[in-house]
Amino acid sequence: MDVDHVRIFDTTLRDGEQAPGCTMTLEEKLEVARQLARMRVDIIEAGFPAASPGDWAAVHEIAREVGTPDGPTIAALARANKDDIDKAWTAIQPAAHKRIHTFMSTSDIHLEHQFRKSRGEALELIGEMVSYARSLCDDVEFSPMDATRSDPEYLFQALKIAVECGATTLNIPDTVGYSTPQEYGDLIAAIRQNVPGADKVIISTHCHDDLGVAVANSLAGVYAGARQIECTINGIGERAGNASLEEVVMALHTREQFYGLKTQVVTRELARASRTVSSFIGVPVPPNKAIVGANTFAHESGIHQDGVLKNRMTYEIMSAETVGLDGNALILGKHSGRHAFRKHVEAMGYDLNDEDFQHVFARFKDLCDRKKRVDDRDIEALISGEIQHTPQIYKLAHVQYSSGTGMIPTATVRLLGPDETEQIDSALGTGPVDAIYQAINRMINRPNELIEFSIKAITEGLDAVAEVTVRIREQSEEARTVDDPTSINLTGKRAVQQIFSGYGIHTDSVLAAAEAYMGALNKMLAAGQARINAEAAAYAAGYTDE
Numbered sequence: 001m002d003v004d005h006v007r008i009f010d011t012t013l014r015d016g017e018q019a020p021g022c023t024m025t026l027e028e029k030l031e032v033a034r035q036l037a038r039m040r041v042d043i044i045e046a047g048f049p050a051a052s053p054g055d056w057a058a059v060h061e062i063a064r065e066v067g068t069p070d071g072p073t074i075a076a077l078a079r080a081n082k083d084d085i086d087k088a089w090t091a092i093q094p095a096a097h098k099r100i101h102t103f104m105s106t107s108d109i110h111l112e113h114q115f116r117k118s119r120g121e122a123l124e125l126i127g128e129m130v131s132y133a134r135s136l137c138d139d140v141e142f143s144p145m146d147a148t149r150s151d152p153e154y155l156f157q158a159l160k161i162a163v164e165c166g167a168t169t170l171n172i173p174d175t176v177g178y179s180t181p182q183e184y185g186d187l188i189a190a191i192r193q194n195v196p197g198a199d200k201v202i203i204s205t206h207c208h209d210d211l212g213v214a215v216a217n218s219l220a221g222v223y224a225g226a227r228q229i230e231c232t233i234n235g236i237g238e239r240a241g242n243a244s245l246e247e248v249v250m251a252l253h254t255r256e257q258f259y260g261l262k263t264q265v266v267t268r269e270l271a272r273a274s275r276t277v278s279s280f281i282g283v284p285v286p287p288n289k290a291i292v293g294a295n296t297f298a299h300e301s302g303i304h305q306d307g308v309l310k311n312r313m314t315y316e317i318m319s320a321e322t323v324g325l326d327g328n329a330l331i332l333g334k335h336s337g338r339h340a341f342r343k344h345v346e347a348m349g350y351d352l353n354d355e356d357f358q359h360v361f362a363r364f365k366d367l368c369d370r371k372k373r374v375d376d377r378d379i380e381a382l383i384s385g386e387i388q389h390t391p392q393i394y395k396l397a398h399v400q401y402s403s404g405t406g407m408i409p410t411a412t413v414r415l416l417g418p419d420e421t422e423q424i425d426s427a428l429g430t431g432p433v434d435a436i437y438q439a440i441n442r443m444i445n446r447p448n449e450l451i452e453f454s455i456k457a458i459t460e461g462l463d464a465v466a467e468v469t470v471r472i473r474e475q476s477e478e479a480r481t482v483d484d485p486t487s488i489n490l491t492g493k494r495a496v497q498q499i500f501s502g503y504g505i506h507t508d509s510v511l512a513a514a515e516a517y518m519g520a521l522n523k524m525l526a527a528g529q530a531r532i533n534a535e536a537a538a539y540a541a542g543y544t545d546e
Ligand SMILES: CC(=O)SCCNC(=O)CCNC(=O)[C@H](O)C(C)(C)COP(=O)(O)OP(=O)(O)OC[C@H]1O[C@@H](n2cnc3c(N)ncnc32)[C@H](O)[C@@H]1OP(=O)(O)O
Pocket: 015, 018, 048, 050, 051, 052, 078, 079, 080, 081, 103, 104, 105, 114, 115, 145, 175, 238
């Protein structure tokens, strides 16, 4: 017997399936069993054959397909009666390695109220049924149900009888999840000390999570000498569930130095096992679930992201790859910092100069305040908005609008002009966007015609980011006719027909429209200014009208 080896006894298909709404079809159970075998768990408790013909058939099929000579032991549960034991035994027949797991309560509460048996009668039944199971099978596990609420002296007596009658594993169920780590560890230690023959058998833990300490109790159990842990994928099971397989396995793996113990589980199969079970039972894994939850290897806060970028061990105790996930993730959100954001935009293929980067980062933070999930498409939109280098002659400082059924759409806009001069105006419109555009035009006072307005949602959901593109045609008297609108023609006198586009993104589509319009107007104003500058330069260089 390898003293450092902790056996992993998976009961997803028996105790796990007992959780409300967690039943699986035969084909699903078989697939879970295949995954458990791939993961190299030591024992699969495939079901409770006496429960129904369907359960018997599932156990039988798993025993046939998965219970190969180099595969796991296939166990089946049986109450302490011959009929259940017979059904368990016939169901596991095809397996190369078989185990009968029989149980009987030892707590006074159970004996008195559920079984209506005296302590003596229960001991007799335990002896008879363990002996019977052992007459059929070399590998017999006995569980004193409700062990943690049983009188310890009586529990030791029951376990002693089980060992004498041939039990090879003594499983100690905290059936109602009542125990705490210190207490459970002490109980395992006391069993090893007080049950004659306990050193010749495997002591096992079986902990329920009613107080949220099933994994802690299991670890306390192995620390005190247990060498089998009963557990389930994703911790599913009766009521609050069982100890989670992935958690106990990774605790022993990650803290091997502390425990000095090993399992043979292939840890990189854990994530797949979790996904398989979750999809079959239709119960999603909570994002904060240890080991396999979506957030387990994800970092959003800037300080953690900075640390992980420098060395992932600063904030990670195990790697995502070890449990079969693709890798860790730096999630960009309102708590992110510049280091992670820069790394991310570089990975997206952008090479922003410092100034653009600072602007995009500021806009990203602003967007995060307004939108729950900011993804790459949002970031792309922010970057393309920024690198257009729209000159900011007038800045949109404040926009307020009201509209609705029976209301005249109204907008108030505050602009910061050249030299930070402030202007404010209000206007009515046919809709909120029109009202905003009217108010802006009253202040900027440069005739233009809106020739195109398009809006689309970049991302999905109610908080999707809206992208607005506008095109305006300049109608300035001073402007000159040009064949090529980008060149300067000093001879033309007719009004120019130059077109400018603007682009805005925002979770509020009306504000995106305001941003887009300001972008187009600023380009138009900048072009006008460029013309004047060019004209002045031309005159200064000797150009004359004649
Ligand atoms: C802590 C645990 O997880 S224990 C496992 C629990 N899992 C399940 O119960 C799931 C499968 N169960 C079933 O399908 C059904 O309960 C069956 C088929 C096993 C039994 O069904 P029924 O015969 O209708 O009995 P029912 O479930 O109503 O009552 C349980 C009976 O088993 C007895 N019983 C319970 N545990 C044991 C035991 N370990 N050993 C012997 N008898 C037991 C009860 O005392 C009760 O007997 P009674 O009818 O003489 O009062």
